[in-house]
Amino acid sequence: MDLLKLGRGVLASQPFSQMVGAVLTRFDQDGTEIRVPVKDALKQQHGFVHGGVLSYLADNALTFAGGAVLGTGVVTSEYKINYLRPAIGQDIVARALAVHSGKSQAACRCDIFIVNDGKETLCAIAQGTIARLSASSPGE
Amino acid sequence: MDLLKLGRGVLASQPFSQMVGAVLTRFDQDGTEIRVPVKDALKQQHGFVHGGVLSYLADNALTFAGGAVLGTGVVTSEYKINYLRPAIGQDIVARALAVHSGKSQAACRCDIFIVNDGKETLCAIAQGTIARLSASSPGE
Amino acid sequence: MDLLKLGRGVLASQPFSQMVGAVLTRFDQDGTEIRVPVKDALKQQHGFVHGGVLSYLADNALTFAGGAVLGTGVVTSEYKINYLRPAIGQDIVARALAVHSGKSQAACRCDIFIVNDGKETLCAIAQGTIARLSASSPGE
Amino acid sequence: MDLLKLGRGVLASQPFSQMVGAVLTRFDQDGTEIRVPVKDALKQQHGFVHGGVLSYLADNALTFAGGAVLGTGVVTSEYKINYLRPAIGQDIVARALAVHSGKSQAACRCDIFIVNDGKETLCAIAQGTIARLSASSPGE
Numbered sequence: 001m002d003l004l005k006l007g008r009g010v011l012a013s014q015p016f017s018q019m020v021g022a023v024l025t026r027f028d029q030d031g032t033e034i035r036v037p038v039k040d041a042l043k044q045q046h047g048f049v050h051g052g053v054l055s056y057l058a059d060n061a062l063t064f065a066g067g068a069v070l071g072t073g074v075v076t077s078e079y080k081i082n083y084l085r086p087a088i089g090q091d092i093v094a095r096a097l098a099v100h101s102g103k104s105q106a107a108c109r110c111d112i113f114i115v116n117d118g119k120e121t122l123c124a125i126a127q128g129t130i131a132r133l134s135a136s137s138p139g140e
Numbered sequence: 141m142d143l144l145k146l147g148r149g150v151l152a153s154q155p156f157s158q159m160v161g162a163v164l165t166r167f168d169q170d171g172t173e174i175r176v177p178v179k180d181a182l183k184q185q186h187g188f189v190h191g192g193v194l195s196y197l198a199d200n201a202l203t204f205a206g207g208a209v210l211g212t213g214v215v216t217s218e219y220k221i222n223y224l225r226p227a228i229g230q231d232i233v234a235r236a237l238a239v240h241s242g243k244s245q246a247a248c249r250c251d252i253f254i255v256n257d258g259k260e261t262l263c264a265i266a267q268g269t270i271a272r273l274s275a276s277s278p279g280e
Numbered sequence: 281m282d283l284l285k286l287g288r289g290v291l292a293s294q295p296f297s298q299m300v301g302a303v304l305t306r307f308d309q310d311g312t313e314i315r316v317p318v319k320d321a322l323k324q325q326h327g328f329v330h331g332g333v334l335s336y337l338a339d340n341a342l343t344f345a346g347g348a349v350l351g352t353g354v355v356t357s358e359y360k361i362n363y364l365r366p367a368i369g370q371d372i373v374a375r376a377l378a379v380h381s382g383k384s385q386a387a388c389r390c391d392i393f394i395v396n397d398g399k400e401t402l403c404a405i406a407q408g409t410i411a412r413l414s415a416s417s418p419g420e
Numbered sequence: 421m422d423l424l425k426l427g428r429g430v431l432a433s434q435p436f437s438q439m440v441g442a443v444l445t446r447f448d449q450d451g452t453e454i455r456v457p458v459k460d461a462l463k464q465q466h467g468f469v470h471g472g473v474l475s476y477l478a479d480n481a482l483t484f485a486g487g488a489v490l491g492t493g494v495v496t497s498e499y500k501i502n503y504l505r506p507a508i509g510q511d512i513v514a515r516a517l518a519v520h521s522g523k524s525q526a527a528c529r530c531d532i533f534i535v536n537d538g539k540e541t542l543c544a545i546a547q548g549t550i551a552r553l554s555a556s557s558p559g560e
Binding site: 330 | 440465499
Binding site: 080082084085099100102107109122125126127128129 | 500502504505519520522527529542545546547548549
């Protein structure tokens with residue numbers, strides 16, 4: 001099965017991810033990578049990428065990383081994010097990985113980088129829980 | 141000073157908040173309220189509001205709540221969010237408050253509700269730290 | 281059923297809680313309260329109560345609050361804590377409540393106060409997830 | 421300067437760390453390691469190490485990791501922890517590292533392992549913020 005193709009299909013079916021302009025560039029059990037080209041619509045009042053965009057990326061990359069090990073039908077249960085520096089650059093890249101997975105949930109970590117003239121700088125880190133949806137809550 | 145007007149000016153100067161469609165409906169030291177009318181572009185693949193939108197709202201409402209007590213020139217240092225149920229409805233409302241504030245930072249909490257036919261249901265809770273920018277880091 | 285008596289039995293069976301000196305003073309679906317009389321052994325190098333004691337209290341109060349709505353057989357899945365000020369006083373009191381509960385987990389919040397000459401001051405806030413143990417993982 | 425000796429002096433001056441039995445086994449800018457031999461007094465009702473002990477370890481290892489890059493005079497501002505599996509074994513080892521440090525604070529991560537017959541198993545992960553104390557708040 002082509003996991004990356006599968007994952008891209010999921011991302012393509014998320015209107016909000018399309019509005020943000022997110023691109024899935026890696027998706028397997030050893031890691032998920034989502035890229036977002038920076039555009040003016042993603043900024044806050046000082047010209048930096050809005051924290052909400054970094055949060056969106058953390059949330060989505062963590063969910064995909066959890067889904068890569070738990071299978072489809074997962075949701076983000078919770079996560080926390082630390083912002084490290086203002087995000088100024090041409091692209092944002094989020095890389096996430098499941099650190100542990102059990103029967104019903106996975107604990108994942110995510111690093112978010114701002115890319116400036118090809119150079120990556122860590123600008124946020126996140127950690128969270130991804131839960132498998134139970135059989136009794138289809139489509140949740 | 142008209143705090144609400146001041147806050148609305150800040151929100152209006154955030155391109156990402158404009159793209160999401162966020163509206164500041166309360167902004168004083170006793171609370172911040174931000175509303176987002178639900179539109180298709182804010183959803184994920186199952187028709188629910190995307191978790192990234194709830195995260196954006198938590199991030200922004202926490203920042204405003206911190207700014208209401210610390211003054212302008214603040215950034216979100218970190219926060220965590222727990223998603224409680226799928227968000228299906230006409231509006232999302234985030235209410236945040238500074239629980240404690242010191243010289244350089246404030247700890248804030250946020251409740252996020254989905255509004256369905258006028259009825260509010262809690263769908264996410266958040267907690268985080270808002271930091272005042274130091275004089276030596278202008279515009280950060 | 282006397283929930284408080286039941287909860288006190290659980291706390292009494294936790295050697296670490298006994299070493300810390302924790303006392304359950306409320307335990308029902310509307311709230312959990314755990315008190316810890318401050319003694320020298322609970323302090324750090326500056327004479328304040330060690331952050332690890334406040335963490336222990338947050339962890340345990342959140343778990344009890346989750347157990348009050350989910351039933352016995354629960355574990356803390358995760359939580360976050362913000363320390364607000366140094367804890368100097370005679371007692372520490374943690375109050376926790378389940379903000380939401382589903383089939384398998386509850387989201388809870390906790391406020392921790394330091395009591396000084398009878399006056400309570402908020403010194404830490406926490407938020408976390410309590411999970412019901414599945415039938416297939418007894419004693420986990 | 422012998423950082424490890426310095427750090428051990430700090431740990432030795434924390435009564436709570438002494439009661440728990442924590443030992444600092446590494447302390448430099450590339451990492452902090454704290455070990456706790458498991459004893460009955462650290463357990464909960466099912467015989468596992470109490471979550472509060474893992475929390476204490478996360479809190480303290482994160483603080484030391486922040487102190488290694490920020491210098492002495494630091495406090496834990498906040499952190500979150502995810503428990504991954506029951507901790508059953510002879511020792512607990514926490515390893516923490518500052519992922520980023522600025523003028524006034526550092527973002528750190530921590531992995532906590534349970535050691536069983538010499539084999540380490542990851543049982544909790546944490547992420548948090550360590551803050552440098554300002555000149556105006558000595559001893560805080």
